[in-house]
Amino acid sequence: MALALMSLLAHPCAAQVAPALDPVAVRAALVARVNDGTFRGVAAGWAERDAVSTVIAGVTRQHGAAIDTQARFEIGEIAELFTIALLAKLVVRGDMSLDDLAQKFLPTDIRLPHRLGRAITLGDLAFHRAGLPDVRSSGAGSPAERVARGIRGATLRYDIGSRFAYSQLGIDILGLALARHLRMPLATAIQLRVLSPLSIPDFAPAFEPRLAARDATGHRPDGT
Numbered sequence: 001m002a003l004a005l006m007s008l009l010a011h012p013c014a015a016q017v018a019p020a021l022d023p024v025a026v027r028a029a030l031v032a033r034v035n036d037g038t039f040r041g042v043a044a045g046w047a048e049r050d051a052v053s054t055v056i057a058g059v060t061r062q063h064g065a066a067i068d069t070q071a072r073f074e075i076g077e078i079a080e081l082f083t084i085a086l087l088a089k090l091v092v093r094g095d096m097s098l099d100d101l102a103q104k105f106l107p108t109d110i111r112l113p114h115r116l117g118r119a120i121t122l123g124d125l126a127f128h129r130a131g132l133p134d135v136r137s138s139g140a141g142s143p144a145e146r147v148a149r150g151i152r153g154a155t156l157r158y159d160i161g162s163r164f165a166y167s168q169l170g171i172d173i174l175g176l177a178l179a180r181h182l183r184m185p186l187a188t189a190i191q192l193r194v195l196s197p198l199s200i201p202d203f204a205p206a207f208e209p210r211l212a213a214r215d216a217t218g219h220r221p222d223g224t
Contacts, residue, residue, distance in 0.1 A: 098123030105177035
């Protein structure tokens with residue numbers, strides 16, 4: 001996103017805003033990165049002065065089609081921000097509180113650890129201060145079953161609320177709590193409550209074969 005640089009003028013209250021980003025210049029920079037092999041395909045977007053600009057360059061994959069507005073990029077861990085944004089909207093609406101105990105939104109067979117009389121809250125999960133280990137609740141089964149496997153035998157790394165330390169397990173638990181509270185899959189809730197109001201209609205939490213033709217090659221050596 002462009003930075004607006006302010007220049008002081010002679011008048012004490014006057015200021016001059018630097019010119020907006022030039023899409024032509026941005027595209028030239030992206031094309032240069034495609035040509036030197038840094039990227040196979042890339043898209044950039046920014047909001048500036050109440051206007052949204054997008055620039056694209058390159059192809060979706062080797063010998064693939066040129067990137068267009070329908071190309072899909074994997075955003076990886078950035079998707080976790082959508083879970084946090086969903087919680088924020090529910091808190092602002094008064095539907096949930098950061099001080100709510102996470103345990104009350106979970107199935108009875110999932111028991112979160114306690115320490116020194118302190119239980120884990122939704123805020124602890126959102127701000128990565130629950131002390132939970134950084135493991136992913138992956139594998140087969142429902143989200144609840146995956147979280148149950150992840151939390152089984154887990155021990156706290158430090159006292160709840162005492163410090164920040166990233167925990168994928170904590171985010172997975174938060175997502176499960178939100179989904180159960182809203183009585184819908186987390187991906188559906190994110191689409192309805194977070195992305196649709198932003199005019200982002202095409203979000204998928206995992207690989208979807210029906211959309212694979214539009215997927216851009218990933219950044220990893222194997223293309224994922």
